[in-house]
Amino acid sequence: MAGLVAASAPLLGGCEGVQSTLHPAGPAARAISWLWWGMFAAFTAISIGVVALWLHAQRRRARDWSEEEARRAGRRFVVAGGLLLPGISVAVILAFGIPIGNRLLPQPLAAGAPEPLRIVVTARQWQWEVRYPETGEVLFDELHLPAGRPADVQVRSEDVIHSFWVPRLHGKIDAVPGRTHVVRLLAEAPGEMGGQCAEFCGRDHAHMVLAVRVHPAEVFERRLAEAAAAGRPPRQAAVPAETATEVRQ
Numbered sequence: 509m510a511g512l513v514a515a516s517a518p519l520l521g522g523c524e525g526v527q528s529t530l531h532p533a534g535p536a537a538r539a540i541s542w543l544w545w546g547m548f549a550a551f552t553a554i555s556i557g558v559v560a561l562w563l564h565a566q567r568r569r570a571r572d573w574s575e576e577e578a579r580r581a582g583r584r585f586v587v588a589g590g591l592l593l594p595g596i597s598v599a600v601i602l603a604f605g606i607p608i609g610n611r612l613l614p615q616p617l618a619a620g621a622p623e624p625l626r627i628v629v630t631a632r633q634w635q636w637e638v639r640y641p642e643t644g645e646v647l648f649d650e651l652h653l654p655a656g657r658p659a660d661v662q663v664r665s666e667d668v669i670h671s672f673w674v675p676r677l678h679g680k681i682d683a684v685p686g687r688t689h690v691v692r693l694l695a696e697a698p699g700e701m702g703g704q705c706a707e708f709c710g711r712d713h714a715h716m717v718l719a720v721r722v723h724p725a726e727v728f729e730r731r732l733a734e735a736a737a738a739g740r741p742p743r744q745a746a747v748p749a750e751t752a753t754e755v756r757q
């Protein structure tokens with residue numbers, strides 16, 4: 509067992525990183541990662557059980573079955589392996605998954621909780637436009653967040669379907685033309701992380717990345733005030749979609 513743990517250490521090291529679902533930096537991503545680990549443990553146990561049964565069957569001496577016995581054994585096999593096992597597995601996953609999924613929704617906040625920051629993210633081939641309606645500041649491929657304050661990100665698309673995903677903070681949410689989907693991001697501590705378009709959207713899909721910077725709350729507030737005072741100019745010029753590849757390489 510100790511050997512197995514030692515052997516898996518380098519693999520688990522791969523779970524770290526700026527863009528890892530298994531290295532959560534907020535409550536939503538942590539809930540998703542717990543669900544993932546729970547499913548991983550449960551299905552590992554089921555896989556081991558199935559292999560153990562198979563080995564047991566291999567070693568067992570064959571015996572003659574009457575027709576009635578064979579029919580009964582076959583029926584039992586279908587009920588246990590075809591109905592009970594998948595039925596119980598799906599019920600257990602739903603029992604954990606539905607409350608977690610519900611907690612991930614941008615529900616009304618309790619009285620006294622900090623007001624969520626509003627951010628509008630518009631996806632287009634192949635760029636993220638990030639707008640802060642409070643100040644009018646517009647950024648490209650860059651998202652700044654305050655630590656400890658939720659941000660309701662309104663996700664839209666101007667062309668095809670994209671998917672907005674900051675794995676260390678939350679799950680994926682589709683950016684669908686003509687619709688606005690809201691995802692509530694909450695980062696617990698300052699730091700840098702990555703985001704990525706998670707829906708194939710054309711030639712430069714793989715380059716449609718987002719740098720996410722989480723600032724201490726007071727630094728972020730200062731940043732907002734400075735942007736408001738600066739007369740709402742775009743902080744960085746838009747990169748024309750045609751030249752986006754060259755610029756990024």
Ligand SMILES: [Cu+2]
Pocket residue numbers: 670671705706707708709710713714716
């Ligand atoms: Cu994409």
